[in-house]
Every structure is written in structure tokens, then in C-alpha cells.
Amino acid sequence: MTTFLLVIIYLAFISLGLPDxxxxxxWPVMQLDYGAQLETAGFLFMTIAGGTIISSLVSGRVIKRFGTGKVTFVSVLMTACALLGFHFSPSIVWLVICAIPLGLGAGAVDAGLNNYVATNYKAxxxxxxxxxxxVGASLGxxxxxxxxSGGNTWRNGYLVISCIQFALVIILLFTLPLWGRVKNKSNLSLSEGVTDSERITTNEDIEDIKPIKIKGVKLALIAFLFYCGVEATMGxxxxxxxVNVKGLSAATAASWVSSYYLGITVGRxxxxxxxxxxxxxxLIRAGQIIALFGAVILFLPLPSAFSLAGFIIIGLGLAPIFPCMLHETPARFGKKHSQTIMGYQMAIAYTGTTFMPPLLxxxxxxxxxxxxxVCIVVFVAAMLLSSEKxxxxxxxxxxxxxxxxxM
Known part of the structure; x- marks a missing residue:
């Protein structure tokens, strides 16, 4: 039963990546169809991101009331309907309207599933x-x-992804009873793999303290902000x-950036x-040091070939950081507060992804x-410093x- 539900969660993560x-x-084709400005895509992206940040922030209270299974079911349903709305949208206005539930659904699923796995499954x-x-982000x-390329409209692409999401909705509907059973049977130690000298306080004895005021939470949020700043800025x-600084062709540059994403995927x-x-x-510390080493390679005035090595090394370094920081949340701050703090972390993560690349x-x-x-070095160094503090x-x-x- 535990393994079967884990398979469902794996499928949910693929579906989470598909629309991203x-x-x-x-957009290049959508822009022509709607006669829209190039920057309209940025506005749609910001709308989706805004919904994601909001739903991540409130996910702790919502999931505490309704449970992870029900929230995941409703959130994926919202995502499926939003993607279907993209398929039928007659104008940009309708795209904006559909972008709202797309963002809200994605944020709730992300925060909910990350905390569920962190508290019920191994690292x-x-x-x-x-x-x-x-895998999902690549398949999309x-x-x-x-x-x-086949001469069909982009709308059919959204329709297919929407159908995949609706299929997952049906699976989630029939597996709703499993979520509570697995959670009740889980005996995973929050400090599994941590030595006695490294054992972390869990804050379970703190009744009325607000999660944001727990010592260390703000440092964790800073680490998430700069991690996502690095990942998104690189991409x-x-x-x-x-192209502009190293003088490579656009095709070569694109392939080298894809190597960066490959490094993250294979690294994980x-x-x-x-x-x-x-x-x-x-793993978090090692990944940050490796990423900093790759960033220094990009910074140094070396031949262009070293840039490829820098991109791959940064990707490999970033690979373990995000999932391991997420999995550490219950061990760092206690299972009681972990869902709310997980929501904060996901909200800050999406904030970094949304706003830090435009800053550069x-x-x-x-x-x-x-x-x-220079920005990459500063971002990685700030992430490492906050994490070590x-x-x-x-x-x-x-x-x-x-x-x-x-005593």
C-alpha cells in the first residue's frame, strides 16, 4: 500500500512538471494566433507564479484541515481544468483567467507532496x-x-497535457483513502541518518509559537531564495x-544550457x-561547494570550453540541494510545524524563481x-553562508x- 501510494506521488510529480x-x-505560436505583444508571456508567467506563491503560503492551514490527499486531488483537478481552459481560450483575457487556477493548483500540490514525502518517506x-x-518538465x-511541428495547433498540445492531468485526477479520487493509512503507519524517524552529535531539536514541545518565529526558519528561507535564484538565473x-559574452553560436549555447539541466536531473x-x-x-554542503566551484570557473577569464564544464558542474552541484533541504524540514523544525514551514519555503522558492532572474x-x-x-557566485555564496549559519x-x-x- 505504501509503495503503491508512492507510485501515485511519483506520477503526480511528473504531472507537476508537465505544465511548467x-x-x-x-508562446511563439500563441503570440501569432492572438496578435499579442512578446512581453504578454511574462505577464502570464507572473500571474501563474503569483497564484503559486499564494497557495504555497496558505497550504499549511488548508492541508491541516482537509488532508494532503484531498488537497492534492482538488489541486490537480484545478490544474487540469486550467490547462483545458488554455485549449479553449478565445483571447488573452481568458488565458489570464485560466492562469490563476493553474498557479494556485501547482503551489498547493508542490508544498503538500513535498511535506508528505519528507515526513513519511526516506531521503x-x-x-x-x-x-x-x-522528466515532466522535459516531456512538456x-x-x-x-x-x-506536425501542423497541428498548439491548443492540441494543451489538450493532451490536460487529459493526462484528468487521468491522474481519476487515480487520485480512487486512492484518497490510502493517504491517511500510510501516514498512520509511517514510523520514519525525523532524524534518520543523523548522528547523535548532529541531532536536531524538533520544536514539538512548542505549542503557541508561530512557525515563522522558530529559530532558524528565516535562515532556511534565505537559502531557498538564493538556491532558486541561482537555478532560474542560470536557465x-x-x-x-x-552568445553575447563568450561569442558562441545560439545553437551551441542552447545545447550547453541543456547540459546544465541534464546535470541537475542526472545529479538528483x-x-x-x-x-x-x-x-x-x-549532501547540501557538498552540493553548495561544488556549485560554487563551477560558478568560479564561469567567473574566471578562461577559454570558452571551460564554460561548458562550469555549467555542468553547477548543475551537478545544485542537484542535491533543493530536495535535501526540503527533506530536512521536519527534522529541523519539527513535524508539527513542517507543513506550514514547507509552504513558506515553496513560496520563497517561487519568489526567487520569479523575481531574481529579472533583477539580473x-x-x-x-x-x-x-x-x-558575478551574480551566480554571489547567489551561491549567500546560499552557502545562510545554510552554514x-x-x-x-x-x-x-x-x-x-x-x-x-542538569
Missing amino acids: SLLGAA HHMSWLHCFWG PIIMASFI LWGSSFL LITGFITFKTTNRT GFMASYLTLGFFP LNDLLKKQVLLKTKSTA
Whole structure:
């Protein structure tokens, strides 16, 4: 039963990734059909992101009241209906309207499933789940491209993705009773794989404290902000940097950026196996150091060939960070508060993805894209610094708790 539900969650993560890359792949054709301005896609993206941030913030209260299974079912249903709405939308106004439930549904699913897996399954599943998200994000443009290149309309691409989502909705409907059973049977230790010297306080004894005021939460949010800032900035501006600064062709630059995404996907697959032998904390630190090393390679005035190595190294470094930080949430802050804090983390993550890459674009419009590697180094260094400060804070809490117990 536990394994069957895990398969459903894996499918949900693939479906979560499918719509994420559809708009970018379809917009060149959609723009012509609607006679819209190029920047309209940015407005639609911001609308989706806004809905995602809002639903992530309130997910803790909603899931506490209705349960992860029901919220996931309703959220995927909202996503499926929104994608179907894209298929039928007669104007940009209707696209904007459909973008709202698309964002709201995605945020609730993301926050809910991440916390459910963090509290009920082992660390390797979190890494593999986010690897499967990458599979979905990669399949979305492929499905859309097959319809566009085949002479069919982009609308059919959205229709197919919508049908896939509706199929998952039906599966979720019939598996709703499983969520509570698996949760009740789960005996996963929140500090699994953590030595006694590293054991983290769980804050379970804190009754009335607001989750945002728990020590270390703000440092964790800063780490998530800069992680997503790095990941999204690399994806959005990496190709432009290679073309405008390194002098590569657009085709070569695109292939090198795809190597960066491949590094993240493959890295998360490998990370799932490594979690059997080491802790989340070790993987987070190692990934940040590797990513910083790759960013320094991009920063140094080396031949263009080193840029490819830099992109791949950064991708491999980023691979374990996000899923491992998510899986650490119940261990760091307690299972009681983890769902609300998970929602905060996802909201901050989407905020970083939405707003930090345009910040570099704004700087580049006035200065130069040569600042791209500088921003990447600063973002990774800030993420590493906040993460290490959080580790030190948690260690001090353990020492204080140990002393008070001994007394």
C-alpha cells in the first residue's frame, strides 16, 4: 500500500512538471494566433507564479484541515481544468483567467507532496521525486513541439497535457483513502541518518509559537531564495551570456544550457543512491561547494570550453540541494510545524524563481551581461553562508538542550 501510494506521488510529480515549461515552448505560436505583444508571456508567467506563491503560503492551514490527499486531488483537478481552459481560450483575457487556477493548483500540490514525502518517506525518494519533476518538465515541450511541428495547433498540445492531468485526477479520487493509512503507519524517524552529535531539536514541545518565529526558519528561507535564484538565473540568462559574452553560436549555447539541466536531473538520480550512505546535511554542503566551484570557473577569464564544464558542474552541484533541504524540514523544525514551514519555503522558492532572474536582466540592460557569473557566485555564496549559519544555530540548540537535560 505504501509503495503503491508512492507510485501515485511519483506520477503526480511528473504531472507537476508537465505544465511548467509549456508556455515558453508554445508562446511563439500563441503570440501569432492572438496578435499579442512578446512581453504578454511574462505577464502570464507572473500571474501563474503569483497564484503559486499564494497557495504555497496558505497550504499549511488548508492541508491541516482537509488532508494532503484531498488537497492534492482538488489541486490537480484545478490544474487540469486550467490547462483545458488554455485549449479553449478565445483571447488573452481568458488565458489570464485560466492562469490563476493553474498557479494556485501547482503551489498547493508542490508544498503538500513535498511535506508528505519528507515526513513519511526516506531521503532518497525526495531526490528521485524531483528528478521525476525534471522528466515532466522535459516531456512538456516535447509533446507541444510534436503538435506544432506536425501542423497541428498548439491548443492540441494543451489538450493532451490536460487529459493526462484528468487521468491522474481519476487515480487520485480512487486512492484518497490510502493517504491517511500510510501516514498512520509511517514510523520514519525525523532524524534518520543523523548522528547523535548532529541531532536536531524538533520544536514539538512548542505549542503557541508561530512557525515563522522558530529559530532558524528565516535562515532556511534565505537559502531557498538564493538556491532558486541561482537555478532560474542560470536557465534564463545562461544562453545569452554564452552568445553575447563568450561569442558562441545560439545553437551551441542552447545545447550547453541543456547540459546544465541534464546535470541537475542526472545529479538528483545519483543523489537518491548516495542518501543511503550519508546525511542530507552533508549532501547540501557538498552540493553548495561544488556549485560554487563551477560558478568560479564561469567567473574566471578562461577559454570558452571551460564554460561548458562550469555549467555542468553547477548543475551537478545544485542537484542535491533543493530536495535535501526540503527533506530536512521536519527534522529541523519539527513535524508539527513542517507543513506550514514547507509552504513558506515553496513560496520563497517561487519568489526567487520569479523575481531574481529579472533583477539580473535589469542590471544587464544598463551595464553588461558580463555580470552574469558575478551574480551566480554571489547567489551561491549567500546560499552557502545562510545554510552554514543555520547548521551552527541548530548545533547550539542541541548543545543547550543537552546541557539542560543533564542538569
